[in-house]
Amino acid sequence: MQLLAATGDPYDPDADVVVQEELAEDRRREEAEQQRRQEQQQLADRAAELLDLAGAGRLDRTVASRPGDEAARALLDDYDYRVLAVDDWLARALADRAGHYADPAARAAAVSSLPVSVRARAALLAALARTGAPVDGDLEFVGRLAQADPTATTALAAWLETAAAVNGGTA
Secondary structure, eight states: OHHHHHHOSOOOGGGOHHHHHHHHHHHHHHHHHHHHHHHHHHHHHHHHHHHHHHHTTOOSTTSOOOTTHHHHHHTSOTTSTTHHHHHHHHHHHHHHTOGGGGSHHHHHHHHHHSOHHHHHHHHHHHHHHHTTOOOSSOOHHHHHHHHHOHHHHHHHHHHHHHHHHHTTTOO
16 A cells, blocks of 8 residues: 555556456466367257268268367267277278378377277278278278277288288288
8 A cells, every 4th residue: 555655646457467367367368268169069060960971871981080170089988889880980091091081190199099899990991901901881890890899800901911021912
């Protein structure tokens, strides 16, 4: 109070540097929270879009993967029957290096963010493709193997890769 009295001027919070810094920090926090809420909503919207496409049977190679699809997948309820179609789509995009997975950094990031069964499925699809086997048909067994035992599926993919390399590209 004595400091205020010494100036002889009325107190003006608009001129108080400390008050203005606190207000600016409050605004920055609110903007960051708003940004976080917006990003969460975008992820939720993308997750719903993927489920809708899967439910309509239209989640295929014509739908390009995008950054954030791994986070959208993480929001999905594994008990929803359409999640398997989303997992298959993600695995095919990863195996084919399609969409944003054309970027090596995106593929590397996917390794830590996608479920292990999706990564195993992608590894087996990629290994089958390198053997010359057609991978465009119904490969439901790949998904079932990856879901049942991702470790064995990944081991099978590695074995196929080794066999293909030993045999000059054809297993």
